[in-house]
Amino acid sequence: MRKLYLTFCLLFLVSGLVFAQDQLTIGWNTSSIEVDASVSGQQVFVVLKWEDNASPTQGIWSFQIDITSTTITIGTGDVALYGSLSSNFTISKSSITNGVRVLVYGKTNRRMFAPGYNAAVLTLTLPSLSAGSYSIALSNASAVKRDYPSGANPTSQAVTLSPSTINITASTFTAPSSSPTFTGTGYTTPRKYGDINWDTYVNIADVTGLADVLVGNYGNVNVYDPENNWYSGTPNYRYFYESYNGETPINYDDNVNIDNNDSTAANVYGSSGSPDNTLDLMDLATLEDAVTSGVWPSYAIGAIAGLPAGKINGGPGIGSGILAKVEGSGARFEKVATDVFVKFEVFNSGQKGSKIRVTVDNNSAELRGLQIELASSVLPGKLDVWSLPDASGLKVAWKRNEFNKIVILVYADGGKVMKSGSASYVTIVVPNVTREQILGAEPKVIASIKNISYDVNYDVTEASGIVPLNYMLYQNYPNPFNPGTKIEFEVPEYSNVKLIIWNSLGQKVKEIYSGAVDPNRYSVYWDGKDENGLSVASGIYFVTMYARSLEEQGREFTMTRKMILMK
Secondary structure, X not given: OHHHHHHHHHHHHHHHHHHHOOEXXXXXXXXXXXXXXXXXXXXXXXXXXXEOOOOOOEEEEEEEEEEEOOOOOOOHHHXXXXXXXXXXXXXXXXXXXXXXXXXXXXXOOOOOEXXXXXXXXEEEEOOOXXXXXXXXXXXXXXXXXEEOOOOXXXXXXXXXXXXXXXXXXXXXXXOOOOOOEEOXXXXXXOEEOOOOOOOOOOOHHHHXXXXXXXXXXXXXXXXXXXXXXXXXXXXXXXXXXXXXXXXXXXXXXXXXXXXXXXHXXXXXXXXOOEEOOOOOHHHHHHHHHHHHHOEOOOOEOOXXXXXXXXXXXXOOOOOOOOEOOOOOXXXXXXXXXXXXXXXXXXXXXXXXXXXXXXXXXXXXXXXXXXXXXXXXHHOOOOOXXXXXXXXXXXXEEEEEEOOOEEEXXXXXXXXXXXXXXXXXXXXXXXXXXXXXXXXXXXXXEEEEEOOEEEEEEEEEEEOOOOOOOOOEEOOOEOOOEOOOEEEEEEEOOOEEEEEEEEEOOOOEEEEEEEEEEOOEEEEEEXXXXXXXXXXXXXXXXXXXXXXXXOOOOOXXXXXXXXEEEOO
């Protein structure tokens, strides 16, 4: 029995040593990928993951690996360091049978991949491939680690290859030259379904334009009618449903060709495939779905269901086969917004907990919505989009579509605008993402300002500053208050948060926020009204914050503050 006990202890110690071992994994960013046939410049990536389990004080200074394929010709010019790594690392490449041998090493002893590093390190640019199946393998890997951050004591480190092979399917995609159109009675110029403002593009400006139409704000929607322009200037326009110059009130007439043409463009939802001749929220939902997915949904009218919602671009690189945007020489009304700017802020760059906060600096009084596009082939992992407190009252929709695009829409209801100043509307959840990958995803931001499309400038940065250490619900201000008050709270981790107002009898008055937030300090305003929009009476009220971490299982937080409403 004693011998058995000693054997068990020895096995336990050995297993403990095994569990404590360092782990270096080098592999492709995905085990399989589909690319466009006959298109050059498409890319795949090699990722390095360093888990310094034994003593998190060592970094990876160098690694060597062979990249080979019997189905694709790979040369030294096809392999490069990923993103901005060239400022810290040197790459050496030599030709071998069926491929390339790559050596990457720090420019000094102190330049290393730090403990916890998990991101792309190499970019492989593919040649033009005929339709078919291909594969590329990684082999013969070795690495050297050093003390971090001093760079002393170089020692060898074993490498695990996973996935060691990437399977590539090249497919031929023949896209239609344009989305389906109709030619209205009395017109000779065709118009796209869903093109509310008739600028030849179907995007966020059409979504917000239709939202205005549904609440009767026809005069807020400029229509660039090529055959009925009554106003001087460039471009000429009329208003939606305006049947003659100066029509008051602007209204749908049923007997005028202009009105019928506008109605046909907007009436995209169909019962059993036929137009229902009524503009309502189902038409808005259909158009929103088409803009995010790039394809008209199955519940659209029969003339467009299942067809592309916009013109398809050709061209080289990752961007091929994606939906047309407000860009290029073909855009008749292309503009760049000078008073709207978008910031993509990357938290925990290259780590498992990576997130991207999208913040908008808005100095426009007429910003109705935003459309954000990213190339999904550069962000192949699991992705989610969380609405933040600033998006309260706005519509948020997103989709990873079949045209190599992640499309996110954030917009206000008809008759409303997005707030001025700085506001963070969504967090994009993309594990292991880096700033370089976001730039490589070719971000595109389109703004709807007065229901007109504008290109928006942007920046991609890594998060800086102080992240809160603990959860906290602060005392509201002012307190006492009348009629409203500001409530601030902090979260140290990505968390689900609810803020609920109660009266002195313990009855729920209103839930003023519910959603996922990233680490930061937030402010929510309570206007002193209940769930039904009715002002509450003077008295004592309570606000409770409920928070549950999305990073650390089981970590929860609850706190209540007393507030006084004095009228």
